[in-house]
Amino acid sequence: MSSLQCTGVDAGYHKNACVRGFDLAVEPGEIVALLGPNGAGKTTVLMTLAGLLPRLGGEVAVGGVALRSGNPRAAVRAGLVLVPDDRALFRNLTCEQHLRLAVRGRAAGRAAVESAVARFPRLGERLGVAAGELSGGEQQMLAIARALLQRPSVLLIDELSMGLAPVVVESILPTLREVAATDQTSIVLVEQHVRLALDVADRAVVLTHGSVALTDDAAALAGDLPRLEAAYLGA
Structure with a gap:
């Protein structure tokens, strides 16, 4: 059973969808890199999955249990935890x-x-x-x-490297790999440094103009950057 299952998720603000028909299944211990150009809707997706934004359509389930829309406490209780791009520290x-x-x-x-x-x-x-x-x-x-x-079964991390030097990010990524392997935690990682993300991820999903443009094995995409670039450009 998938740790995280998203089916036909529409997401956006003030009832205006900027992401439509988002599908994603993440298996236990799998790291998925959610990639795409600025404004593609990556953060919107994570905030919607975490319940910080109400879903405008579709279904989200954690461990086979459906999540209520727009309820962050229910998401955490179900085992889904978000590390936001601002880190939310006091x-x-x-x-x-x-x-x-x-x-x-x-x-x-x-x-x-x-x-x-x-x-x-x-x-x-x-x-x-x-x-x-x-x-x-x-x-x-x-x-x-x-x-x-x-103790999340699903960990969402938004913009891991924001404001950080690549060498710092490289020191953190092995820990995420270890967490996925030893705890069987599913991780969805939004990351602007594409090569770093592909190095640690099992699979990559490219979001462009609010829709999934490409899904493939991370290693395969790392070896075929022109295909990845074409997906970013919506080609």
Whole structure:
């Protein structure tokens, strides 16, 4: 059974659809790169799947269970968690406070910190530092670590590399690969650096003008960039 199943999803703002008929199935442990030019609707899709925007049509299911439209709490309870492009951190709370707030109970809080530091050792050096004083890469690590503490079956990450140097992104991607492999977490990744996304993904979906223009194995597309470019251009 697919961890995430989207069928005929229409998404947009103020009842105006900018994404139409979006279909996607993601299997346990699979990483899918959602690619496309600016304005294609990638963020709109993620926000709609996470319940932050009401669906204008179609169905979304997590683990075979249908999600109610426009209900982010229901999405999280079902196992779908979004890391937004702005990371949604509280600037004045420390790294450790963010991690402890993601779980309930003192013992669980200690375990949460240990789990996050095991995956992102750099966070262990910055536990007492306010999120607003962390580097962009550290903030992204913290946002992903906090999301993983909710034990998602489906993790959505919007614009992983926004504001980050490619070398920083390259340090984070292996952790995502490890999470997918060991926890069987399904990951949908929106990423502007196409080559980096294709390196870590199993499959890629190109969204152009609100519609899926191309779906293929990530390795195959990495070896056929002209085909990928044509999809970006809507050719």
